[in-house]
Amino acid sequence: MLKIQNLSKVYEDGTRALTDVSFTVPEGEFVAVIGLSGSGKSTLLRCINRLIEPSSGDIWWDDVHLSHVTGEELRRARRRIGMIFQHFNLVDRSTVLTNVLSGRLGYVNPIASILGRFPEEDVQRAYASLQRVGIRDKAQNRADELSGGQRQRVGIARALMQEPGLVLADEPVASLDPALAHSIMRHLQQINREDGITVLCSLHFLDLVQQYSTRAIALNQGKLVFDGAPHEIDDAKFVEIYGREAERIG
Amino acid sequence: MRSEGNDSQKGNGRIRKLLILLVAIVLFAYATEVTQVDLREPLEPKRQENLISLLRELARPDLLSYANETLSTNISVRMPCPEEVKASQVQNEGRTVLLIPNCATTTQDVLSLQGEGFPPNASGLVRWYPAESETTRRLAEFKADANGTFRVDFTMPDIRETADPQRIELQELTARHITGLSDTTLLALDKIVETVLMALMASTIGTILAVPISFMAARNLMTDIKLPLAAIMGSILLLPVGGWLGWWGTQQLVALAALISGSAFVGLGAAVVLAALAVVSVRVNPALSPAETKVAPVAITGLWLGTAVLSLLTLATLAQVGLAAGAWLQAHLGVFAFVGNFIFVLSDLLTLLLPALVGLVGILVGMSLGGRYGQEAVIRLPERAARLLTLGVTMGGTAVFVIGVCLSLFWVNLLGIREYVPETVGGQLQILILPALVVGGLAAAVSLLRPPKYPYPIGIATYTFTRSVLNITRSIEPLMMGFVFVVWVGLGPFAGILALTLHSVADLGKLFSEQVENIDDGPREAVNATGANAVQSVVYAVVPQVTPHYIAYIFYRWDINVRMSTIIGFVGGGGIGFVLQRYLNQLQYSRASVLVIAIAVVVTILDNVSSRIRTRIT
């Protein structure tokens, strides 16, 4: 269970990106995070795995005080939290296999991994992950030789290597065409359903939210303005989330 | 209103331009004065003559060696003159040579040698063979005109008088063959190889050192590193401890290795056994990561330490064996003796450097342990205890820092400070302890201003420090460094290598770090998010992105080092510059010319290769 209590983030330049956000995510849920651009979605997701330091508030994941762990403990917590990025964030010049294996770095012997050696079972696991997202045959290609959809699948395979209990996906389909978007979302749904991995996924399109998520939370200027089932977002709620000028599409 | 404003603006603009022009004129007038631009002196005939002869010498590089075929014509001459002064005439293969007069009494006497019937434009030397002597004197050169006639006048050389006639020989050059490369060319080849290898060594060692430094000098990698004071001070406290343990311990191991490898065979056996043991323990170790196993952390630490000691002992023993084997090979390999020498030098280097290297590692380990324990303690301890701990380590760490800085200042004798302090390090320590503790106490008091967990931006501090050192080092002329190293390690290429290495480290460190700052931060974010540690994140997210740029810079730097090593030779740093300087001083311009050509050829080739590699990689 992920518990977020009174989370606030003020950037060094004074921007208030999150104000007093609290919510709880039971294990196994698929939560969509929605809101206008700049509403604080990325900030929220990055506070959870501490790529961004929260200014105040608490984040608990089961019995780990995520907002306050440091050093070794933080790394041990992070290795069980996968992250998927809008721009994939693959290492272009490395092979797909190396990119996927890097998801294992938190587990393996640091010195061996620095020398580029991974245990055989991890290599097998990497192939299995690639198989699962359907690009096992690309394992030896360089990451920059892949198409956008394939690259995002590498991102998912990398996250799977972490044996995550939680996956944070920051607009995973915003750089993909609609057909690919559905395929990526289905992969996320699959790992959520089959592996029971909790997914927190920021999205821009309401139809995706309603099709894939079990619950939605909405941010507006850093404040939580909605927390409920996706189908509860009616026109009134929509205006509250996206503002008066927004028009509902799809 | 508006146009008025515009007008006054225009006026201002004109005045400003006029001012700039005036300043420029004054500046250039002054520059002409200061730089002593003088057009009259270069036009003087004497200067022009010198210039022309210099250029002609340079244009006649001494590239090849020749064998000459000559035709000798001998004519006898008397010293001193008999009563009756006469002329002599000799015929040889259709050539007629006339000597007027055919004798001389004093060194002021002028003799005239005239030739006829020579081939048009024939040339050669006139030599004097004194009687009763092995040596000959070169008197003059002759060159026939289009009709085959010439006349050379020369004064009597300062030679002992004899009763017998002496001999003058005309050596006419009849044919000339190339027999091979001149000695100068051979020397140039030899030295240019030395130069290129010097540059190679400097670039390689420079790269190895510059890579880790470049990460410390990259702002994007360092900004995130923030530590509580206890961690920073813990690092400083354990720095000397780790360094000393590593250095001293390894010295003991090296001594032990020298003992057990009394004979090369015993040593080899020992090395093999040790290596096997080391390999086994390395294989055991990775299985034991404290997080996953139930083994006590003490046992794991013990195992790691044991492995490290065993591996070091193996290395030290191998080095001892290498010393013996290298010396033996050098004596027995004949042409390939240099392989033996290489093994010997490597082993020697290993023996000498091992304690220093391990000391360095000890410093790093000490710092990382101090940092980790400091951080963990501050997190786990209750506020009050954390505060106390921070106070304590701040005092200690600051004191150690102050002592370290002061000892270094004493050592370099900053502003002649050595006059006022004790000679020995022990004595210096004695006078330093109390002030250091006082400063430490002050620092501890100041540390109370912030809570113990306050993250101090130590990363940015490291970055700023590293950058400054790199910039200062870069701005020191390599020539100056070369000079210092020549004083230290003596004349020769080794001094050159050291100077070039130092400059390369600074230069590459800066260039590399700029590449690190230019990387895409996304992959780094992703790798960090998987729970990778700092080193893993650099290896997996940063290194792949910067490698091609690093390689390009390494070649670029090699190219620069070749050029620079020609200059460093001027202060005695070996390489081709050393020889070039000698020839220039001896006014042997046609030889110097060969060296200049060799440098130009090599630099051009390297330039080409490096730019090709650069475009291919990036």
Ligand SMILES: Nc1ncnc2c1ncn2[C@@H]1O[C@H](COP(=O)(O)OP(=O)(O)OP(=O)(O)O)[C@@H](O)[C@H]1O
């Ligand atoms: N590093 C930063 N420094 C200062 N302000 C920042 C920083 N990162 C984000 N912000 C600001 O914080 C607010 C929230 O940004 P965030 O990226 O979390 O929004 P978002 O909902 O993810 O937007 P988008 O949908 O465009 O990705 C914005 O106003 C943004 O400008």
Ligand SMILES: [Mg+2]
């Ligand atoms: Mg965002």
